[in-house]
Amino acid sequence: MIVELAPRFLTWDDVDPARHPFDSASAPQVVRSLGPARRVPRRPDVAFGDPAMSAWSWDEGQPWADAMSHALAEHYGRWTVGWRWSHDEGDFDGGPVGNWCCPRDSITTPEETLARVVAALCEWREWLESLAGWFQTYPLVLADVQDQRILWERAAQNLILHVTDRTGCGSGWHGHCHQVLTWFLSHWGLAPDLAQELVEQAIGGRFESWTGPDPVLVEDVAEQLALSLRPDDGERPAVPVPDHLERWLAVRETAPWQDAPDGGGDGPVTPSCDGAAEDIRAFDGALDPARAQGLLAALELLRADAARGALLDFELLRSWQRHVLSTPQPPPFRDLPAFAKGGRERYGIGPDTRARLDTCLAESAYDAERPLPLTARAARAYLDVCFFHPFDDGNARSAFLALIFVLAREGVALDGVSLLRRVTFQADEPQDTLTLTRYIDCHLAETRRKAAP
Known part of the structure; x- marks a missing residue:
């Protein structure tokens, strides 16, 4: 699982400044032009410890910050999600950013809040540019690692010290240190998965939150990392991207769905508030009111479909997707292979792909002969839509609506x-x-x- 807006999942390709142009001088104008800038939420005038502040942070502040991250990523690229990676315990623990903490502390007036966003974004970018410079401190060549081990070791040691200095070794700092070392190896030609494996082995779980590593430990980690490198580590042949739809179908067939939790009991439940609609208004509404309006229209339609016990299939999905994408007609099933996660996943296409999706979605209904928990059937429908990837756009929103429909059809x-x-x-x-x-x-x-009463 990857949290889309969490910076700890960023790769060096995602953040390499050489691949992603950025003009800090125009950043204030860009930030203020984005949808969330026009809808900065008002922080309640209560004490930080008041439950109302916690509720506001969770229900309004966090979705707004997520919307700003989404908008920045749409404009500049995914590298920008690190703007909220604050020191210590903030939106994301253990990061290098000091200009942002969390909605409770950092959202004040609109003008002050947007200024903090700009400052945090530029601070994050400056950190990435400084890392790129440090990576180039020594003229390293992986093929010559046998003769350059001392240089690789020294570079790794310096990077660890840079991270400890920048993060302050607070909560979770070691996660970013692990990431920076992985980026360093990726920069010099190692495949990201191999780089991550070697860094994990070198650190060996010895870095801890709220504790700066002693010099002997830093030296040992750097030495172990340098010793693990081989001249041919960067010569892995290119491997074609597999068909991840087929991989999903294999996982789907063997997953222990029957072990899924049951949601605390059976039977319909009426919530104290409409969580789906509120999240749409808070997150999508901050991005673009028209986007939120389309999703809310689809939500209303799917609940009517659920009330009449409709069968979940592609035809039903596309009737909702028409509102999601604001298209004159329901969008068609894709006719080409689809890609996601920066091209790391590919979903194939064949003459029977749509029919296979319909077969899978039909299994979201309760089957007395093969009963599965509602949570399992809702999750499976969500993932079916994700990995069949039926539309050219908006598949994540479609998957979310499918999940909500499966629950709603059973009164939940x-x-x-x-x-x-x-x-x-x-x-x-x-x-x-x-x-x-x-x-x-x-x-x-x-x-x-x-x-419950």
Whole structure:
């Protein structure tokens, strides 16, 4: 599972300044031109410890910050999501940014808030540019690593010290240190997965939150990392991207869906508030009111379809997607292979792809002969839409609507959906299936708890 707006998942290709132009002088104008800049939420005038402040941060502040991250990524590229990676315990722990903390502390007046966004964005960019410069400190060549180990070791040691200095070694600082070392190896030609593996082995879980590593440990990690490198580590042949739709179907067939949690009980539940609609208004509304209006129209339509017990299939999806994308006609099924996650996943296409999707979606209905928990059927429908990727655009929103429909068809609605949006699951990762069921269960159990008399 990947949290779409979490910077810890960024690769060097995602953030390399050489690949992503940025003009800091125009950043204030760009930030103020984005949709979220016109809808900065008002922080309540209560004490930080007041429950109302916590509720506001979760329900309004966080979705707004997510919307700003999404808008920045749309404009500049995904590298920008690090603007919120604050020191210590903020939106994301252990980062290099000091100009932003979290909605509670950093959202004040619109003018002050947008100034903080600009400052944090430029600070994050400056850090990336400084890393690129440090990577080039020594003229390293992987093929000559046998003769250059001392240089590789010294470079790694200096990078660890730079990260400890920049982050302050607060909560979770070691996650970014691990990432920077992985970026360093990727910059010099190692495949990201191999780079990550070697860094994990070198650190060996020895870095800890709130604790700066002693010099002996830093030297040992750097030495172990340098010793692990081989001259041919950068010579891996290019491997064609596999068909991740087929990989998903294999995972789908073997996943232990029957082990999914049951959401705290059976039967319909009416939430204390409409979590799906509120999240759409807070996040999508901050991005673009028209986008939110389209999603809300689709939400209303799917609930009417659920009330009449409609069968979930592509035809139903496209009737909602017409509102999601604001198209004159329901959009067609894609006719070419689709790509996601920066091209790392490819979803094939064949003459029977749409029919296979319909077969899978039909299994979201309750089957007395093969009963599965509602959380499993809702999660499976969501992932089916993600990995069949039926539309040219808006598949994440379509998957979310499919999940909400499966719940609604059995009289269930949620009072919160924060764990179900702005996350990305991997087609060939078996554990992601039950992770999503647990997220649904978490929201469903909490909804039932609040709805109980």
